[in-house]
Amino acid sequence: MPFNTSRLARHALLIAAAVVWIPCHADWAQSTDPLATRPLPTNLEAQAQNPPAFSWSRHGTNPSAYVLEISGPTAGKITTVTVLKNWYWPARAMTAGTYSWRVRPATTQEWSTPRSFVLNASSAVFEVPESAVMRASILSRPRPRAMPAGMPVRSAWSAAMVAERGGALTRLMADVKRVITSEPPVKDSMWKLTTTKVVTADVNAQWSNIRTHVNIVRRQLEAAALVFRLTGDRAYLGEALLRGDQLAGLSPAGPTGYAQFDIITLPIAASLLKAADFLAADLDATRRAAWVKNAGQRAADVYNDLSSKNGWLDQMPFDEHGGSNLGYLAMVATLALGDVPAAVDWFDFSFRNYVNYIFHWSGPEGGYSNGTAYGQYAIDAALQVWQPMSTATGIDIFSKPWTRGFLQFFMHFTPPGTPSHTFGDGNEETPDLRYMKALASRVNSPQAAWFYKNIAGDEDPLTQLQIAYPLPVLRATSSAPPPNSAYYPSIGWAAIHSNIADRARTSFYFKSSPYGSFNHSHGDQNGFTLNRGGRKLLIGTGWYDWYNSPMWTDWYRATKSKNAVTFDGGQGQRTEGYKEPMVRNGKIVGFSASTAVDFVEGDATAAFAGALTSARRQVWYLRSQDAFVVLDKLASATARTFEWNLHAPVAINVSGTGEAKIVNIDQSVCVRPIPNSSGQVYKSIVGPAPKPGSTEFHGAYVKTSALKSAEFLMLLDVGCKHPVVSLTTTSNGRSLTVGTQSITLQP
Incomplete structure (x- = not known):
């Protein structure tokens, strides 16, 4: 039987994880497997959402049910619920206050460690009723279910609605007419069944070809059906019927099936059901039955996988394809209710789970x-x-x-x-x-x-024409940009902008992530990029040709291709994609923002998998100088030659003093070693051929001898203004002055 290699990778992880679940340790709700679901909420954190969702790792005995106990804020009031999954999401908002919760298998008294959280005025109410309530509501709604209630046909639009949506309808009609003559029919014979278990360039090329042609036909089907719904023009009905029959003619066991290409099968099902919903009574019974049958077979394949092992995604949630398929399954189930008996099970399994996920x-x-x-x-x-x-x-x-x-x-x-x-x-x-x-x-x-x-520009008219009128954003009574700087703790990213509302802004992006290099992430913990005025100045290099390609593996994801620290000739952080257990990672350990100085600090020690005993990077943004100070402190049990890498889309010109100047048309940055940061030389580096049509240049400041501990202290002088810089030793450490601003470097 042929397999999709991405599914093989996931299932391999599940098998490995199953071994980890068996032992029970002191707090069994926190798995020893870092890829397993985490117990939440916790740490007395204020919750963004009310009600919050509760989750925990499965108990090693794999019980059929769990007992969840929630206490607070009213003294003595305890809510107890029994659930069949390792998560629970209340259907109604909870009273503000401080709560504690714990959970145990229904068959034992082995309680997890209690965990606490807070609901306050900032916790936004977001309620999702229980599945049975939603199913009844959906079934009571006349078709088309996917169109806003009361959406009039084009001839009945008001002048204001024409002003907001008329252009979108015109564009969509033109899109449909263009594809009628430009896109041939899709059929299984266009592709071959894949028998290899390895992602090769040929396999990737076939997936890309399937995705391209199927998505064109999917969009054409939905667009033609929607235009017919809004205009009554039967020419669009004919095109919708033609394209729907083409998609329904693709076998769920063929090249577009779940076993072959797991992330295309449900989008096909979704388009068939959405078009059938748009067309409602204008679709003949025989054709509707064929479309619904094909969609149902595809949905059943996905449901059978996702629901196996009592819903494996509940325990192993860090799966991009699995999460996407869960969402499409919820949509397919929503539109299939009343037509496919199994859609009840699909809906109950997927809808609340996905909205929570x-x-x-x-x-x-x-x-x-x-x-x-x-x-x-x-x-x-x-x-x-x-x-x-x-x-x-x-x-x-x-x-x-x-x-x-x-x-x-x-x-x-x-x-x-x-x-x-x-x-x-x-x-x-x-x-x-x-x-x-x-x-x-x-x-x-x-x-x-x-x-x-x-x-600038407009969204796809196909999606724009499905929103209730008027657009929600146009009801906003004011307009204001977000803060200039922000830190996203759960992903370990920080953004620092000189003025986010100004397109001439300086933008500095920093990453030290607990996700490490897992999945589509790279080995760039403590790495950064820098833009100014819409120009790239310091960049990550390489390009994404395909997942697991030689370029992807050997350069693109590697630390040496980033503005980050390596050692001994480009050795860096461990990067292993789906095999990465999310422990070789980074973390942001400090962040602050003010009108004068922004600061971020990352610790990437774990990302080096034991090769280094310390890898910390501190960055200060001196707002009045539009300059960044970058301090790296590194340590190793073994003497190493450390390298401070930098990469640019244009030539890097280095002066006799060691300053590296990068000029991209009308924007520039000068990278300058700060005095007393001695014992290093600049070296040019040769990288692989860049993406056709682009240029890349690489270099590094390299320590002149192997060391067990090292420091790099660098100035990123945006605009190459060359401010006066002085570094002095004080009783509190070191004082660094750049132009008119000073900061203290802690020892």
């Missing part, structure tokens, strides 16, 4: 540890999934507190005018901010309004 690539403050490029892809999928789910159920997923934090994350790391993505796979690409604008359009807040108004 969004996303395990950050904590409740929002963010995306895999990088903003993969975060952008997540927005694309979310718009396709969340919109119909929200409309059909009345649960506005875009109002979930995590979603608002996710949006603010993009404001900080892909602000208007940004030249490239930040960290992770695809970081070298230019962001398509229309996706971020689409996400912002669904949020009513001053910051969303600022972001939305400052992004």
Whole structure:
């Protein structure tokens, strides 16, 4: 039987994890496997969401049920619930106050360690009813379920609605007409069944080809069905029927099936069911049955996998494909209720679980540890999934507190005018901010309004025409940018901007992540990038040709390709993708922001997997000087030759004093070793060929002898203003003055 290699990797992890679950230690709710689900909430943390979700790692005896006990804030009041999963999400908001909780297997008295949390005025209420209540509500809603209630046909639009949506409808109609003649039918014979268990260049190329052609036809099906729904023009109905039949003709056991390409099968099912929903009574019974049957077979394949091992994703949540498929399954189930008997089980298994799950690539403050490029892809999928789910159920997923934090994350790391993505796979690409604008359009807040108004272009008209009128963001009564600097603790990212509202801004991005180099993350703990005025100055290098390629493995993800520290000829942090156990990681241990100085400190010691005994980096942003001071302190049990790497998209010119100057058209930075940071020389480095059409230059400040401990003290002089710099020793450590600003370097 052929297998998708990404599924093999996940299942290998599950087998390994199963071995870890068996032993029970003092606090069994905290697994010894770092990839297992974590007990939450904890540490007396104020919760972003009310009610919060409770989670814990499974007990080694794998019981059929758990007893959860929640106490507080009323003295003596204890709520006890029995659940079948290792998570629980109350359906109603809880009273503000301080709480404690613990859990045990239903068959024993082995309580977990109590954990506490706080609900206060900042904890936004976000309630999702129990599954049976939602199912009844969905079934009571006439089709199309995925269209906002009362959405009129185009001929009945008001002048204001035409002004807001008329352009989108015109563009979508043009899109459909163009694809009618440009895209041939899709059929299984276009691709071969994959028998290899290894991701090769050929396998990756086939997946890319399937994704390209299937997604064009999927969009064409949904777009033609929607245009017909809004206009009544039967030419669009004919195109929708043609494309729907093509997708329904693809075998769930063929190249687009779950066993072959796990992340394309449910999008096919989702498009078939969404189109059937849009067309409602205009779809003949025979055709509807064929579409629904194909979608149901695909959904059953995914459900059978995700529900195995009592829902393996509940225990091993750090799985990007699994999380995406859980979301698509929830959407498919929502639209299939009443047509497919099994959809009841699919819905009860997936809907509340998925809305709670969004996303395990950050904590409740929002963010995306895999990088903003993969975060952008997540927005694309979310718009396709969340919109119909929200409309059909009345649960506005875009109002979930995590979603608002996710949006603010993009404001900080892909602000208007940004030249490239930040960290992770695809970081070298230019962001398509229309996706971020689409996400912002669904949020009513001053910051969303600022972001939305400052992004040029329009979102995909297919998604825009499915939002209730008027756009939520247009109801915001004010507009304001987010803070200039921010720290996202759960992913270990920090952003420092001179003025986020100014496109000429200086932008510094720092990462020291507890996710380490897991999945699409890189070995760049304590690494940074620097932009100014929309120009890239200091960058991560290499490019994302395909997952697990030689480029990806040997350079792109490696520490030596980043603005980070290596030793002994480019040796760096451990990077092993899905095999990375998320313990060779980093952490931000200090962050502060003010009108004068911003500060961030990272500890990447664990990322070096024992090769170093200390790897800490401190960064100060001196706002009045528009300059950064970077201090690295390194230690090793073995003497090593340390290297301070820097990379740029243009030539690096080094002066006789050791200053490296980087000029990208009209923006520049000078990297300058600070006096008393001696014993090092600058060396140019030869890297692999960059992505066609781009240039990259590499260098490093290298210690002239092997040392057990070392320090690099560097100035990033944005604009190459060459301020006067002095470093003096004081009773409290060292005082560094750059121009008119001074900071204290702790010993």
